[in-house]
Amino acid sequence: MLSIGSLAKRTGVKVPTIRYYEQMGLLKAAERSEGNQRRYERSDLERLAFIRHARDLGLDIPAIRELIRLSEHSQQPCAxxxxxxxxxxxxxxxxxxxxxxxxxxxxxxxxxxxxxxxxxxxxxxxxxxxxxxxxxxx
Amino acid sequence: MLSIGSLAKRTGVKVPTIRYYEQMGLLKAAERSEGNQRRYERSDLERLAFIRHARDLGLDIPAIRELIRLSEHSQQPCAxxxxxxxxxxxxxxxxxxxxxxxxxxxxxxxxxxxxxxxxxxxxxxxxxxxxxxxxxxx
DNA sequence: ATAATTCCTACAGTCACTAGAGCTTCAAGA
DNA sequence: TCTTGAAGCTCTAGTGACTGTAGGAATTAT
Structure with missing residues (x-):
């Protein structure tokens, strides 16, 4: 389980930006520690890397949201x-x-x-x- | 004397944008009619065309402000x-x-x-x- | 005279963050 | 165990260059 800071370090995405992505619905709301701090697992790290990569390529947030939605239906056509x-x-x-x-x-x-x-x-x-x-x- | 609407039509700059430029100090505060509406003269039209041209070329507002300042000192070097x-x-x-x-x-x-x-x-x-x-x- | 249009100010919204205030929690050393 | 400093929390406001809206006043056309 990673804190938001370690997740930030590993992905190169700043802490406030991670919170922002959560707010925008790109990352699902993270689990919380007893003291209400966010805790992340491997799958979150992968999704954040996906988001960052898409942003680096210039895709906007609604487009990324859609791509994430699509990526979750692995049997659908990719048109x-x-x-x-x-x-x-x-x-x-x-x-x-x-x-x-x-x-x-x-x-x-x-x-x-x-x-x-x-x-x-x-x-x-x-x-x-x-x-x-x-x-x-x- | 032009109303803000006619100035907008002649320059292709939208009415709220003209007011915005005034607020940003690119256009000097216009004279007003008895009923408090803005009235423009030829020199304002020229300056607005200058601004629009610079914006079309992608210059930002501080840069344009500086260019206007410079253009008013016609004897200074243009470096x-x-x-x-x-x-x-x-x-x-x-x-x-x-x-x-x-x-x-x-x-x-x-x-x-x-x-x-x-x-x-x-x-x-x-x-x-x-x-x-x-x-x-x- | 009246109706339609244009104008006024002031404020909220856009996009993808970024920065700050004020407070709480966590991890590590003494 | 206590302390201290880093890192975390929420909420709000600011960025740039506009654009859109609300509610009301002035102007123009019929």
Whole structure:
């Protein structure tokens, strides 16, 4: 049986975050010691590792909740789990695409300006003031 | 003189967002009509366009506040404005790099699984349960 | 004149935590 | 056994950049 602190150390998830996951229904309410402190077992450690891994991949809490639900029905088809992951992948790709446009635009603005002149002539400021100086839309 | 609604329409910034920018000190407190409604002039429209453009490029509010401050000292050198933009560009690039790693990992997980089998065998679920199945670190 | 629209302030909610206050329990050394 | 310090508990508020709502006042259109 692990205390919340040891569970935190072993998984790299901070103590308040573990309590938060319990509150959000990702971890089932832990058993308690006589003095009302949480006590965890191996299965909790595995589930927390699952959650952390999913969060590291950027999945949000409702998605993780759903994945946990699915993982408990081992005989069901896995199409739903697939769909969640695929949708998230698509969202990540969209974010990348948007950021790449930003990167281009910022790069263009920054490299027009070498910091050696006055604000009045500064391309950074001028580009922000005047959308017409932009190349793409954003 | 524009009402807050017309200013919103012309700039594409929502009415509550305009009030929020005023609260955050990006827009100076607007003049008021007899009945206490905000009235804007051309210069406010330009500043709001500046703010919106900067937000579209992903700059946060403190950065925008600083840029506005700088833009009001037209004789100062523009090194600070440059630095803000360059730092932001670097942050954007970092975000892209992180997302690309995620994309790779998610792609690998998703393409291992065609949705045609049971949860028990599902690569999505298994990959989340077992970090050992990952290629890179994240 | 009246009805429809827009405006006002102030406050709650979003997401995934994080930090703090004020108190209790636990583990280890003397 | 006692003490002390670390770790635990609950509850609340704060983060960033808005968005939404409630309840009421002002403005605009018919």
């Amino acid at each position: 739903d789990a697939d769909r969640i992951a695929a949708e998230h992948l698509a969202a990540v790709r969209e974010k990348i695409a948007r950021l790449r446009k930003l990167e281009q635009e910022l790069d263009r603005i920054v490299s027009h300006c070498d910091g050696g002149h006055s604000i009045e002539e500064c391309y950074v400021i001028r580009a922000l003031s005047d959308h017409g100086l932009c190349e793409g839309e954003h | 600070d404005a440059d630095r803000i933009a360059a730092e932001h560009l670097a942050a954007v690039r970092e975000k892209i790099a992180r997302l690309r790693k995620l994309e790779q990992e998610l792609d690998r997980i998703v393409s291992h699984c065609d949705g045609g089998h049971s949860i028990e065998e599902c690569y999505v679920i298994r990959a989340l349960s077992d970090h050992g199945l990952c290629e890179g670190e994240h």
